[in-house]
């Protein structure tokens with residue numbers, strides 16, 4: 286169970302038996318953290334320092350966009366704190382100078398030091414107040430930055446073309462950029478602190494160089510090993526996470542399967558629980574070992590850097606003592622220098638930590654920026670030609686379409702008219718192009734070849750948002766919004782306030798009144814399992830809610846794609862009747878279904894095969910032709926034919942020849958009265 290083997294020549298990555306057995310090797314994530322492997326691995330002290338101004342400038346831009354007055358206040362507060370720190374240091378120098386005068390009466394010295402002490406106390410208090418105010422304003426800026434970034438991300442995601450959402454590369458970027466919104470918030474605090482620490486450092490350096498220039502050099506020397514140590518630890522942590530992130534993902538995936546609702550029956554009945562737990566245990570043990578290794582390495586680095594820094598601090602204090610004894614430095618100056626060195630060291634250490642944080646968050650923010658940049662040209666354009674008030678027909682003229690990642694057209698040479706008042710049925714084998722055709726009809730894709738006209742307006746020139754406005758879609762995998770029943774129906778036409786009577790009418794139209802009445806809060810019942818007090822509907826009940834939603838939407842073109850897959854036979858017959866009834870003077874219905882009985886009454890039936898319309902006509906016309914449609918119809922009808930069952934189970938029959946039924950009318954076909 287716990288065997289390990291190396292992958293790659295240098296033994297860089299180890300995989301457990303669990304990973305080999307369950308995933309065929311380590312899981313390879315290509316989103317988020319994993320994509321930053323090289324950037325993070327390159328976290329060197331020099332590079333981080335070079336990157337710092339760009340990152341701080343980025344955070345400043347975000348803050349400027351979200352909360353200008355707040356940003357101005359924080360900058361002024363940072364300058365104020367720096368002034369307070371410098372004033373306090375100079376006041377300390379004056380105070381020590383007053384108190385530590387050789388051969389002076391101590392009481393006289395203390396009295397003389399009172400003004401300096403007052404300035405020291407005042408400057409320290411003012412610095413503390415500014416620090417607290419700045420922290421409060423920073424929190425406010427952070428919240429706004431996160432909101433602005435999240436909205437920017439979500440609005441860009443909601444406005445791109447469907448083909449962008451379906452594009453795997455764009456989808457990965459979409460997921461990665463999601464982290465950027467939170468990361469942009471987390472860039473603000475370290476940036477503010479870095480600016481403050483640097484200002485303080487400069488002021489401290491200036492004071493020290495005035496007191497004794499060599500002390501400034503020593504301050505820098507003390508800090509360098511610590512800064513290097515902090516960077517080294519952070520870099521190791523990053524690399525370890527990178528190396529183990531897939532491994533971690535594997536154990537999380539197993540954990541999710543153990544608690545998943547859909548996997549629960551098999552986990553129990555097949556005894557898969559113990560098997561998965563054993564693999565999870567192996568992965569967890571490996572992760573523990575890695576954490577132990579990391580902690581050891583971190584302790585060693587910290588010990589080494591503390592020893593070097595400690596030695597340098599000791600040397601500095603020894604130098605100060607020597608200078609005091611040789612009369613090269615006054616006692617008061619030495620005391621002030623010690624304070625300045627202490628605050629300088631802690632300031633620089635903090636700067637290194639903040640720079641690390643900033644560097645990491647900056648990578649995710651860069652993803653968000655890249656996403657916004659790539660999403661812009663893929664936005665569905667706003668504006669364009671207006672559609673006529675009333676559209677009677679939509680024409681496909683020689684339309685062809687190929688998916689971006691495919692080399693075979695999904696649709697070729699489609700000539701078709703969708704008319705209001707009619708039910709148009711699309712039938713054909715899996716992958717024949719039915720769903721693609723209705724996506725083009727709905728304006729979700731534009732044709733590569735030919736054109737689609739809404740009355741006389743070419744879809745390519747039309748305001749696509751007006752096209753969306755005229756279309757309604759009812760599919761088998763309709764969206765189950767995790768909202769109330771009423772919201773699930775209102776979302777069909779979300780413009781304006783929810784009309785209760787309209788929602789009730791829609792529920793009654795869809796024969797869903799009994800379903801809603803049985804729920805604990807009727808229309809206000811929450812349908813989101815993850816929240817307390819919610820209820821759950823069956824697949825068929827959801828389909829009825831979907832029908833209510835589409836009735837409430839009241840579209841000009843209604844696309845219905847396998848709407849009854851989860852319904853019982855009685856409900857299916859009833860819903861198909863309702864769908865047929867939806868076609869009216871101002872509405873066309875386009876029906877996609879593999880249930881041939883439901884297709885019989887369509888006004889026009891188009892048979893698709895490999896992206897082309899190969900037959901069209903009414904049911905009777907197509908049956909008379911004896912082509913592809915007639916064959917599909919008969920194959921399905923045979924399933925209801927008793928004699929066929931007998932023949933398949935070995936019983937004698939002369940009713941079926943060559944797999945086709947000669948139905949003599951005694952056995953009604955599906956959908957026949």
Ligand SMILES: Nc1ncnc2c1ncn2[C@@H]1O[C@H](COP(=O)(O)OP(=O)(O)OP(=O)(O)O)[C@@H](O)[C@H]1O
Pocket residue numbers: 451688689690691695713714715716717718719720721722
């Ligand atoms: N998003 C996509 N990207 C690339 N190819 C796609 C995409 N969606 C569908 N296709 C391909 O386009 C062709 C037509 O698919 P489409 O979904 O329109 O068929 P369909 O007739 O609706 O099938 P089904 O009856 O199974 O729903 C198929 O070859 C399919 O693999």
